[in-house]
Amino acid sequence: MSTAATSKKTIKQNETKAQDVAGGEIEGVYVRSISERRCRAGFCFDRDGQGFAKGVLTDAQLAVLEADPLLKVEHCTFPAESE
Known part of the structure; x- marks a missing residue:
């Protein structure tokens, strides 16, 4: 992957994180x-x-956790601000 493509990917990830936080979750x-x-x-x-x-x-860690029958993995949201 080129440097420009990597930079665009990083910017997109940061924008997504900012939107998540701005939305409160x-x-x-x-x-x-x-x-x-x-x-x-x-x-x-x-x-x-x-x-x-x-x-x-x-992704590999998440797959291992989800495949383990002795673990319960829940996809959820957390408050963006601490109480």
Whole structure:
């Protein structure tokens, strides 16, 4: 990919992130363990779970998490501003 194409892709990603934040919500996933503790894709999860903004996890990491029957992966949105 050329430098110009890479720059355009980065600009587009940043515009999308800015729109998500401007809209008050950030897209992401929330991952919970069905068992007490489960480690996969470089992260450890418990029953309380952990949230990730879209783009934090690679496609490969997300696929591993979604394929694990002992993890519950929910696609969701998070508030853009902390309370």
